[in-house]
Amino acid sequence: MEAPQESNQIQSSFKETETPQPFTDLENQRNHELEEVEVIFDYSKRAQWLRAAVLGANDGLLSTTSLIMGVGAVRQDPKTMILSGVAGLIGGACSMAIGEFVSVYSQYDTELAQLKRETRSASELEEKKKRLPSPLQAAIASAFAFSVGAVIPLFGAVFVKDYAARVGVVIGLATLGLIGFGWLGITYGLTKAIGSTGL
Template structure:
């Protein structure tokens, strides 16, 4: 039992009972809230999900471009150059778009902090430079998948088949990871991403083929 010390009841200002620190007597370390570093897992999940979506965008847009050009040009050089152009243009677009978007959010949150007189939490604000770089890298990683799949295959039909197969596998993986991060149904989310990717590649291939036939 912990000893107690009571103030005199004759003291009208206070009638408190102080318990001795039993935890410290027993060797238990009491951690105050200031000593606990809380990691924001929700924030990490947002970044991971954004990275997965960026990689998926790079994968699908680059693969669709390559399939579209492959509909009218059968040589591997043209397809690869198209994929490289798509990777560079897409990564730059993603980086600039993310930079502008996150910087706007940064300005809004900073203005709100100043109105509230809170100037100590600037480190918690979104970083537009980090977001921009992350988007560009994620897009580039996704775009490299169809490029590497097609780079060393000279036969036209085999090349298209390999690109579709590799992209389909990657779509399933990205869809599954996105489902886990978003706590969505795994199978439905993966199939939704896969079917959407097939439609994007098929429509791009078909319309480009049609445009080539009519002489556009």
């Protein structure tokens, strides 16, 4: 007579231990959603880098083209136009690098101060510091992007001897460069938007 009571007690204890499973499933689902949010945040950082690169390349393209055309209106020989373009490339790249370094360093300093207030252990702080933007890396990337844009109109000024043809080639290359940089930024943005919405 006592055996059925023991088996009932064992079954009831099994039922009690089985009930907390939905709670753990909710925790797992919540953790999974947090991981997805972190992945989306990483994509947005990449988009910021692309935006900075496209803007830097556009700036180099337009600045150098304008400088070459302006100098060419006064002195039409190719050597003067090329030298002015090279000077614009070097000066613009240095200016972009310094400006980007100062901007990103101020952002880095602000975020680091916030991390120091929020973080309790030194090891955790060091781990989070690795995720902060690098001012030096941003400066190098900005200077490189400007240089890539500035080189495009310089090709037209180097290889074409006739002044009228040189001006036409420089304008044509600048137009194609702007179209290419704009297409690159729009394509990347659209594909990321489609990927983030799950379409």
